[in-house]
Amino acid sequence: MAEPTGGLGLGHAAALLAAAVVAVPLFRRFGLGSVLGYLAAGMVIGPFGVALFREPETILHVAEFGVVIFLFIIGLEMRPSRLWSLRREIFGLGAAQVAACGALLTAVGLAAGLGLAVAFIAAMGFVLSSTAVIMQMLDERGEMGTAKGQRGVSILLMEDLSIVPLLAIVAIIASATGVASEGAPLWQTVMLALGAIIAVFVAGRYVMNPMFRILARYGGREVMTAGALLVVVGAAWLMSEGGLSMAMGAFLAGVLLSESTFRHQLEADVEPFRAILLGLFFLSVGMSLDLAVVVADWRLVIGGVIAFMAVKAVAIYGIARLFRATEREAVERAVLFAQGGEFAFVLYGAALTAGVFDTRISAAMTAIVILSMMLTPVTSLLLARFMPAKTLSAEGAEGVDAAHDLRERVLIIGFGRFAQVVSQPLLARDVDVSIIDNDVEMIQAAGNFGFKVYFGDGSRLDVLRASGAGEAETILVCVDQPEVADRIVELVKSEFPLTKLFVRAYDRGHSMRLIEAGVEYQIRETFESALTFAEHVLEDLGFNGEQIRETLEDVRRRDEERLALQLAGGITAGRNLMRGNAVTPQPAPYVKPRREGVALNEEAAEALQERESSPS
Numbered sequence: 001m002a003e004p005t006g007g008l009g010l011g012h013a014a015a016l017l018a019a020a021v022v023a024v025p026l027f028r029r030f031g032l033g034s035v036l037g038y039l040a041a042g043m044v045i046g047p048f049g050v051a052l053f054r055e056p057e058t059i060l061h062v063a064e065f066g067v068v069i070f071l072f073i074i075g076l077e078m079r080p081s082r083l084w085s086l087r088r089e090i091f092g093l094g095a096a097q098v099a100a101c102g103a104l105l106t107a108v109g110l111a112a113g114l115g116l117a118v119a120f121i122a123a124m125g126f127v128l129s130s131t132a133v134i135m136q137m138l139d140e141r142g143e144m145g146t147a148k149g150q151r152g153v154s155i156l157l158m159e160d161l162s163i164v165p166l167l168a169i170v171a172i173i174a175s176a177t178g179v180a181s182e183g184a185p186l187w188q189t190v191m192l193a194l195g196a197i198i199a200v201f202v203a204g205r206y207v208m209n210p211m212f213r214i215l216a217r218y219g220g221r222e223v224m225t226a227g228a229l230l231v232v233v234g235a236a237w238l239m240s241e242g243g244l245s246m247a248m249g250a251f252l253a254g255v256l257l258s259e260s261t262f263r264h265q266l267e268a269d270v271e272p273f274r275a276i277l278l279g280l281f282f283l284s285v286g287m288s289l290d291l292a293v294v295v296a297d298w299r300l301v302i303g304g305v306i307a308f309m310a311v312k313a314v315a316i317y318g319i320a321r322l323f324r325a326t327e328r329e330a331v332e333r334a335v336l337f338a339q340g341g342e343f344a345f346v347l348y349g350a351a352l353t354a355g356v357f358d359t360r361i362s363a364a365m366t367a368i369v370i371l372s373m374m375l376t377p378v379t380s381l382l383l384a385r386f387m388p389a390k391t392l393s394a395e396g397a398e399g400v401d402a403a404h405d406l407r408e409r410v411l412i413i414g415f416g417r418f419a420q421v422v423s424q425p426l427l428a429r430d431v432d433v434s435i436i437d438n439d440v441e442m443i444q445a446a447g448n449f450g451f452k453v454y455f456g457d458g459s460r461l462d463v464l465r466a467s468g469a470g471e472a473e474t475i476l477v478c479v480d481q482p483e484v485a486d487r488i489v490e491l492v493k494s495e496f497p498l499t500k501l502f503v504r505a506y507d508r509g510h511s512m513r514l515i516e517a518g519v520e521y522q523i524r525e526t527f528e529s530a531l532t533f534a535e536h537v538l539e540d541l542g543f544n545g546e547q548i549r550e551t552l553e554d555v556r557r558r559d560e561e562r563l564a565l566q567l568a569g570g571i572t573a574g575r576n577l578m579r580g581n582a583v584t585p586q587p588a589p590y591v592k593p594r595r596e597g598v599a600l601n602e603e604a605a606e607a608l609q610e611r612e613s614s615p616s
Contacts, residue, residue, distance in 0.1 A: 012052065012053065015045055015052050015053075016045075016280065016283060019041035019042070019044065019045050019283060020037075020038065020041060020279050020283065022041070023037040023038065023040055023041035023044075024037040024038060024041075024279070025037075027040065032377060032378070032381060034136070034140065034279075035133055035136050035137060035282055035376075035377050036374065036377040036378065038279055038282030038283050038286065039282055039283075039285060039286040039373065039374045040286060040374075041283060041286060042282065042283040042284060042285060042286020042287040042288075042289075043286045043287070043289055044286075045283075045287065046286060046287025046288070046289070047287065048287075048289060048290060048291040048292065049287075053287055065232075065233070065236070065246075065273075065277050068232060068233075068236045068246050068249075068250040069232055069250065069270050069273055069274040069277060069278075071131070071135075071250045071251040071254070072231075072232045072235075072250035072251065072253060072254040072270065073254065073267055073270065073271065073274060074135070074153065074251060074254065075250065075251040075252065075253065075254020075255040075256075075257075075258065076254040076255075076257060076258050076266060076267050080255060080256075080258070086150060086153075086154045089150070089151050089154035089155070090154045090155075090157050090158050091158065092323070093151065093154060093155060093158075093319070093323050094154055094155040094156075094157065094158025094159065095158055096319050096322070096323070097155055097158075097315070097316055097319045097337075098127055098158060098159060098162055100315045100316075100318065100319050101123075101126075101127045101311075101312050101315045101316065102120075102123055102124050102127050104311050104312070104314070104315045105122075105123030105124075105126055105127060105308055105311055105312060105315075106119050106120045106123040106124075108123070108307050108308060108311050109122050109123050112300075112303075112304075112307075114361075117173045117356055118356065118357065118361060120169075121166075121169075121170060121173070121347065121348075121351045121356055121357065122348075122361070122365050123308075124162075124166050124169075124347065125166075125340060125343070125344035125347040125348050125351075125365065125369065126308050126312065126339075126340040126344060126365075126368070126369060126372070127159065127162075127312070127340075128159045128160075128162065128163065128340065128341050128343040128344055128347070129155075129156065129159060129337045129339060129340070129341045130339060130340065130341030130342055130373050130376070131156050131159075131160065131341060131342065131343075132278060132281055132282065132341070132342060133282075133339065133341070133373055133376055133377075134152060134156060134336055134337065135153075135156070136278065136282075137336065137376075137377065137380065138152060138153075147445070148329055148332075148441075151325075151333075152333065152336070152337075155333075155337065157251070159341075159343070160251075160343070163343050163346065163347065166347055167346075167347065167350055170347065170350045170351050170354050170356055171350075171354060173354075173356055174354035174355055174356055196238045196239050196241060196249070197239075197252070199238050200235050200238055200239065200249055200252050200253060200256070201252070201256065203234075203235075203253075204235075204252070204253055204255075204256025204257060205256060208231060208253075208256070208257060208260070209257075209260050211227065212224070212227060212260070212266075215227045224269060225269040225270075228266045228269040228270050229269075229270065229273065231253055231257070231266070232250050232253065232270060234253075235249040235250050235252065235253035236249045236250050237249075239252075281342075285342070285370060285373060286370075286374070288366070288370060289367060289370045289371070289374075290363060290366070290367055293363045293364060293366075293367050294367050294371075297360070297363075297364050297367075300364050301364055301367050301368055301371070304364065304365070304368040305368050305371045305372055305375070308340075308368060308372065309338045309339065309372055309375065309379075310338075312337070312338045312339075313334040313335065313337075313338035314334070316330075316333055316334040316337050316338065317330045317331065317333075317334040320333050320334065326440075326441075326444070328387075328440075331383065331387065332383065335376075335379050335380055335383045336376065336380060338372070338376070338379070339369075339372035339373050339375065339376045340368065340369030340370075340372050340373065341369070341373065344365070344366070344369045345366060345369070348362050348365055348366055348369075349362075406434040406436075406454065406466065406467045406468040407434075407468045407471050408432040408433055408434040408468060408472065409431055409432040409433070409472065409473050409474070410426060410431055410432065410433045410434070410472060410473065410474050410475075410476060411433075411434045411435075411436070411467055411468060411469055411472040411474075411475045411476070412433060412434070412435045412436070412475075412476045412478060413436055413437075413458035413467075413475065413476065413477050413478060413479060413488060414437055414458065414477065414478040414479035414480065414504075415435050415436075415437045415442065415443075415446060415451070415453050415478070416437075416442070416478065416479075416480055418478050418480070418504055418525055419435070419476065419478035419504075420446075422476060422478060423435070423451075434454070434467060434468060434472070435451065435452070435453045435454065436453065436454045436455070436456035436458055436463070436467050437453050437454075437455070437456070438455065438456065438457045438458075440455065443455060454467070458477070458479065458484075458488050459484050459487040459488050459491070461491055461495060464488075464491060464492065464495070464496070469492060469495075469496050469499060470495075470496050470499070472499055473499070473500065474499070474500045474501075474502060474520075475488075475492055475496075475499055475500070475501055475502070476502045476503075476504075477489065477501065477502070477503040477504060478504045479504070480504075480506070480525075481506075482505075482506040482507075482510040482513075485503055485504065485505075485506075485510070485514075486510075486513060486514075486517070489501060489503060489514065489517050489519060490517070493517060493518060500520045501518075501519040501520055501521075502519070502520060502521045502522075503519050503521070503522045504522075504523065504525050505522045505523060505524045505525065506524070506525065507524060508524065508563070508566070508571065509571060510524075511523075511524055511563065512563070512566060512567060512571070515563075515567060516567070527559075531552055531555065531556075534552070535548055535552060538551065558577045558578070559577075561574065561577055562574035562575075562577040562578065565577075
């Protein structure tokens with residue numbers, strides 16, 4: 001086992017990896033998430049646990065690049081046009097949340113007996129939520145690409161931008177109170193920050209793409225990886241030299257490279273480093289929790305955690321509702337953002353160096369921030385347990401009506417990407433259509449594009465009745481879960497036998513079940529789009545229109561024949577109708593005959609001639 005020491009050896013690396021390998025799967029097994037697993041493991045192996053490490057700050061400085069690389073990857077996905085479209089969320093929603101939380105948390109600090117300057121800096125440090133924790137949790141939930149996730153990213157970007165004026169305010173407070181050390185004037189700090197941004201912008205616009213073209217031509221894979229890391233580290237370093245957030249520098253570099261032809265290669269190269277370093281960051285944060293401070297000032301620390309998290313959650317919820325977020329989204333955002341983050345360590349460190357904070361306040365506020373980061377996965381888990389997403393109904397959502405007394409010619413059940421396309425020809429011919437779905441967020445999003453979608457679960461008989469299934473001429477079942485589609489077909493066939501059923505099939509086996517159930521029409525969801533795709537490939541390869549048309553007709557005919565055979569003989573029937581790319585060996589006699597074959601009539605002679613002239 002590693003000896004407790006300030007340095008890092010091979011034993012320490014093994015201890016870090018072992019802690020992650022044991023803790024993370026265990027915590028995820030019980031639904032607690034990987035972040036809490038890393039934090040708990042860090043507490044155990046840190047200086048205030050079994051003391052395998054005495055200086056977690058050393059690891060933290062290295063592991064911060066996990067957050068930096070994470071922001072770079074997010075930037076790669078955020079094209080400039082997309083970032084510009086989020087300007088209202090960044091400078092409107094984000095700024096409003098920062099201001100509201102800062103004001104209320106400052107009031108909490110004043111009520112606790114802190115001075116105005118100390119209360120303000122303590123509050124603003126807690127306002128800066130943990131980019132690492134929130135990004136990781138959004139990533140694990142698969143919400144990074146959703147509108148809700150993008151609003152969260154926008155708020156985090158605004159909070160990251162806030163670190164610059166906050167550090168300047170610390171310097172101004174220290175100067176006003178007479179405890180400031182000699183440093184650069186404010187105008188010089190601002191000019192350095194602007195210079196760093198301009199340098200990153202110019203390099204990203206005019207240097208990086210030519211550099212990667214040269215590396216791709218003359219360098220190897222490892223050189224491309226080194227180049228990708230150089231971009232991330234270089235941008236982070238420039239920003240830090242200008243007094244800005246390293247994560248912001250990496251994010252800006254990612255945005256500038258988001259339209260580069262090397263974008264996917266860059267993402268693939270830095271992704272492994274991101275995962276390892278981000279886990280190391282959470283481990284080091286867990287190590288940094290000083291349990292001696294928690295025990296000595298437990299009233300201040302525990303009371304601060306409860307008060308700061310509760311007040312910040314209330315402020316976030318209020319701002320979210322003010323900006324027209326749904327009840328569910330507002331609660332989720334309040335729970336997710338109601339914690340401090342890694343930038344608080346920077347701000348509190350600057351306040352301690354400048355003399356605004358004393359050692360006791362700095363240690364207590366750092367402990368409060370770390371405990372809040374540890375509690376965030378727990379509070380998110382409790383929210384999912386006691387307020388699961390599926391409980392959100394039409395009554396609790398804005399702009400969503402339950403299906404009731406619908407009487408249209410066609411009823412569409414499920415309004416995902418498949419049904420959205422299906423609806424267009426019907427609406428073009430003024431066919432009366434009713435649409436139901438049980439995804440509230442999708443219904444609200446569809447409303448922005450001119451669709452009226454009603455809330456309802458099509459696999460329930462009462463909802464089918466309310467949706468007019470008995471009066472509809474045709475029902476289109478377009479849900480993406482085959483078992484749900486089967487349940488709807490069963491209900492309709494049983495209760496509304498005169499209604500026609502057109503059903504989206506998931507795969508071949510699902511198609512067979514639907515045909516056996518007696519639906520009027522079914523189609524595998526990817527069949528025709530795949531054939532259209534192949535049609536354009538053949539066209540690009542130089543085949544003429546007649547050849548392409550005959551080929552596609554042959555594929556359709558073989559598919560229909562194989563389906564008919566499968567309905568009679570099972571899923572494995574008709575395999576000979578599918579073309580494969582494996583080479584089929586030609587049969588040959590075990591003993592080669594001494595004489596060559598001789599044709600006995602004209603037909604045999606022609607057959608032998610065709611066989612000899614055909615390619616093997």
